Amino acid sequence: MGVEFKDNDWYQIVREEKKSQSESQTPDVIVYEVFGLEDRTLPFSLTIIDTPGYGDTGGNERDVLVSERLLDLFRSTDGVREIHAVCLVLKASDNRLSDRLMYVLDSVVSLFGKDVEENIVALITHSNFLTPGNVLQALKDANIRCAKEEEGQSVHFMFDNIQQTERNKKNERTLKTAWESTEYQISQFTDFLKNTKTQNLRDTVEVLNSRIRLAACIHNLQERIEFIELKQSDIQQTQEALKKHEQDMKNNDKYEIEVDETFKIKVPVDESRWWAFRGNYGGAVCCEVCKENCHYPCTLAWYPRNCEVMEYRKNELYCTVCTGKCHVSKHVKEKQCTACEDGCSDSSHLKTHWRYVSKTRRVKKTEEEMKVKYEKGREESEKSASLLETLQKKMKHLQKEKDQFLEESFQHVVKLDEIALNVVSISTHVHLDFLIEKMKEEGETEKAMKLEMMKSKMDENPRFKSALSYMYKAIGKTAACGNKVGKAAMNLLRGNKAE
Numbered sequence: 001m002g003v004e005f006k007d008n009d010w011y012q013i014v015r016e017e018k019k020s021q022s023e024s025q026t027p028d029v030i031v032y033e034v035f036g037l038e039d040r041t042l043p044f045s046l047t048i049i050d051t052p053g054y055g056d057t058g059g060n061e062r063d064v065l066v067s068e069r070l071l072d073l074f075r076s077t078d079g080v081r082e083i084h085a086v087c088l089v090l091k092a093s094d095n096r097l098s099d100r101l102m103y104v105l106d107s108v109v110s111l112f113g114k115d116v117e118e119n120i121v122a123l124i125t126h127s128n129f130l131t132p133g134n135v136l137q138a139l140k141d142a143n144i145r146c147a148k149e150e151e152g153q154s155v156h157f158m159f160d161n162i163q164q165t166e167r168n169k170k171n172e173r174t175l176k177t178a179w180e181s182t183e184y185q186i187s188q189f190t191d192f193l194k195n196t197k198t199q200n201l202r203d204t205v206e207v208l209n210s211r212i213r214l215a216a217c218i219h220n221l222q223e224r225i226e227f228i229e230l231k232q233s234d235i236q237q238t239q240e241a242l243k244k245h246e247q248d249m250k251n252n253d254k255y256e257i258e259v260d261e262t263f264k265i266k267v268p269v270d271e272s273r274w275w276a277f278r279g280n281y282g283g284a285v286c287c288e289v290c291k292e293n294c295h296y297p298c299t300l301a302w303y304p305r306n307c308e309v310m311e312y313r314k315n316e317l318y319c320t321v322c323t324g325k326c327h328v329s330k331h332v333k334e335k336q337c338t339a340c341e342d343g344c345s346d347s348s349h350l351k352t353h354w355r356y357v358s359k360t361r362r363v364k365k366t367e368e369e370m371k372v373k374y375e376k377g378r379e380e381s382e383k384s385a386s387l388l389e390t391l392q393k394k395m396k397h398l399q400k401e402k403d404q405f406l407e408e409s410f411q412h413v414v415k416l417d418e419i420a421l422n423v424v425s426i427s428t429h430v431h432l433d434f435l436i437e438k439m440k441e442e443g444e445t446e447k448a449m450k451l452e453m454m455k456s457k458m459d460e461n462p463r464f465k466s467a468l469s470y471m472y473k474a475i476g477k478t479a480a481c482g483n484k485v486g487k488a489a490m491n492l493l494r495g496n497k498a499e
Contacts, residue, residue: 001034002041005179010163028052029069031080043190047080049073051108067111068300071208071308074201082200084193086112086120088144092127092158095134097142102466105144111208116199120146121192127158129181143461147196157189158182212308213320214412216295218431220321221409223293225438227358228402230262234360235391235398238370242388249367256364263361264291266338269353283353285309287322289330293355294321304331403442409435410447413454 003010013032030052035045051066073079088105090097097105109120122139124132139146139154147155160178167175241257242249249255269283284296285307294309301307305328310317317328335351337344344351365373367387374390413435432455439448458464 001037005176029066029073031073043194049080049083065299067107068212070111071205071212072300074208075205080201082198083116084119084196084198086116087123088120088146089123089125090135090138092124092132092135094138097138097466099466099469102142102464105142106464106467109145110211117145118147119196119199120144122146122154122156123189124156124158125161127160127181129158129160129178129185132156132158142466155192157185157192159185209308210415212295214415216309217321217412218409218435219296220292220294221405221412222431222434223358224323224405225402225409227262227264228398228405230358230360232395232398234260234262235395239388239391242367242391253368254366256366258362258364259370260360261363263359264356265359266336266354267357268338268350269297269355283333283335284355285331285333286354286356287319287324287326287331289326290322290324291356292322294319294331296355298333301333304328304333307331307333406435406438406442406444410439410451413451 001011013034030050032048032050033045034042034048038045049070051070086108088108090101094101122135124135136153136156144154149155159182161182162175162178165171165175238257238259241259245255245257249257283298284293285298285301285304286293295301295307298307304310305317309319309321310328310331311320312318319326319328319331322331333353335353337346337349337351338354339349340346371387371390374387374394409431413432432451436448436451436455439445439451
């Protein structure tokens, strides 16, 4: 910006606030614009996108919010259209990458497609301007995919910003050397920016949207499969009860047997975990026809039509996730009363963000009531079959649905493998465990092996394991014990299979 060593003034665009190390920084995306100096001291205007507070102790929910704020920035009409570099800031004194830094790098790299690899560089601070062998080795050991120099080292630039150090006769020579070395490295960095292929963010936005859709689809499919398995269990139990009490029911058509019944209810979302939600930010986008959670948590959209899981087909918005791929008008996100089954007009009832959850209850039913339940929608020609035959056909139909959902899940993971620089994020790792288990149960050995190979590569990657370690230790045992991601982290760290 034209400041020279002899000047007593310099520009400072970041005001650092003194905070305790345990206090998290603002988990927002800040954009700095440096312009008006083109053709003088800068060869171009410069936009710096900063993500302070990433990986702090506030929890991975905050980091999800940061990632989605980036997506919001990239896809906005007046947002950022292209990027030249993704900069990983490291200290020259780092002999190894901490678990927190591994977690941050893994999270950031997961945002981009494979075409961004050549734009990822390291910025080394507090440097003595000698080759930072320890940092470069740490990047190599962590298997960070980034731009490489001819000799195979990660592309890096070194800085030592000590402008605020008070000058005297003893240190002036040292300070001047540091200034000149930093100035030279800045010129090398700007040359890199000029000569590196720009990545158009239209493609990156599609990758980010795809990741969100894929994650939402896999999560939704997992819930559907679990729901089907509960219903299969209900039917199996009903079949056994019918056989056991067959004579009693023949003698008394009002005879009741006790069976499990699976159903769905609306439950409030714990909004205290999603501290940054305002208005309708938060909650889940749900389909009221399929009674499914199409996107949870949904942290960017005010309304279902703004959600990433919606896409245009024949000039109309449809969901890419729910079973019926229903029209956007069948989806809701607004706060509702979860105590009432249908619309609630009682102003004293609490309205909150909500999502669907599967539950099982014990009920008593007669044979006639079960016939009504399971024969609903059947052709007249089929109604002569016995209830046991009906239940057997229903079981086969549910199995067919389950097989179809598993295949959809598998294809989503394969697609993610094709487009993403960091193939599977921590949350998707949990879905891999689930899919592998189900594929084995269904005898899909080849597909299970492919998924196991993907998971094995992740488990062996030191960056991924460190990221999980940080997430368990720093984000907190309470959060870790309360969700599947946390359980997967604990199990992997203990060397056990994720439940």
